[in-house]
Amino acid sequence: MKITRIINNNVICAVNARRQELMLLGSGIGFQKQKGDEVDESKIEKEFFLKSKNVTGKLYALLAQIPMEYVRVSDNIIQYAKATLGKELNENIYLTLTDHINFAVARYSQGLSFSNALLWEIKKFYLAEFRIALKALEIINEQFNIELPEDEAASIALHIVNAELGSEMEDTMKITQLIQKVLNLVRYQYKINFDEESLHYTRLVTHLKFFAYRLFSNSIIESNDVDFQDIIKAKYKEEYQCSLKIAELIRLEYQKELTEEELVYLTVHIKRVTAEDKSRDN
Known part of the structure; x- marks a missing residue:
């Protein structure tokens, strides 16, 4: 391998036989070396190949x-x-x-x-x-x-x-805060304490994580499956109203609109986690 760049005495860049540029770490691997020199492979402690x-x-x-x-x-x-x-x-x-x-x-x-x-x-x-x-x-x-x-x-x-x-750190922090706000809204709406060990709570949090990521990356789900949406809205009216409150929160705080598809999926997850709470009380 030939050296293409010397970062410091312990970090260099080199090109391998497949013409891939690697970053090589090793104590003294770049000491008194120049671009174009052969790499002392006995000093390689770690190789990195990053595509970006x-x-x-x-x-x-x-x-x-x-x-x-x-x-x-x-x-x-x-x-x-x-x-x-x-x-x-x-x-x-x-x-x-x-x-x-x-x-x-x-x-x-x-x-x-x-x-x-x-x-x-x-x-x-x-x-x-x-x-x-x-x-x-x-x-x-x-x-x-x-x-x-x-x-x-x-x-x-x-x-x-x-x-x-x-995602970026700023978006991940916003995602975390939005998850908390949505859970607080559902908790207040239904006056429940979530069982944080339950499967449905875990599924809800997972859904909210990716829902929030879609929201902040402007990749909200859209679908033309109107029949499915109508069935869910008719069957779970109370939970759908809760989803509409979440949509209003997002509209006011983040100036973003939710599609019917996103509302319906939120409705399904809210139904599952609230039904689970009711079953514990019975």
Whole structure:
């Protein structure tokens, strides 16, 4: 492999036999090297091949400023998240998570406290991602000999959610807040306490997560299945009225309109979770 760029003594770029540009990490791998030199493959500790040129370029710029330990720790967390969730993650997480870890460690070293206003919501709505983030804290704390608080796990969990949905942090925070607002509306409307361990509650939260993502990415579902919509509206009148209140909340707070298809799916999920509550009371 030939070196195409030297980021620092420990990070270089090279082209392999298939003409793919890789980022290579290794102690001293770029020391006293120049563009066009052969890579000392015995020094390669980690290889990265990122498809997005935009992400790759930004990661190069970041790694020129921080030690390679941060990207190594970030990669360990990302690989663990992929294996645990059983899915691929948007490549942008290599940039955002590495940058976040660097910032979190620096903040801790300066004695600056940190609290995440969405900690409770993240623990409730993104349980799988939060558990991964707790493992991530263990990895970070051990590597850098620090003790980051649980609030940092909430932030890391949001980076994982971003990478699952392919969204930006701002949108993911709005998604989390919208889920809470909708659940509060349903809770108040029916005067119920959700069984957060139940299957229907989990399905409702999952639906709201992707519903909110569609809303903020302007990809709301539309359908011409009028017969199905009419059946649901006639059969679940009370739940449909609750969905209309959700639509009004969204119209007022986010200036977005819901389609009948979205209203109907909300109606079905509201029916399931409220019927489950009534069955517990009987």
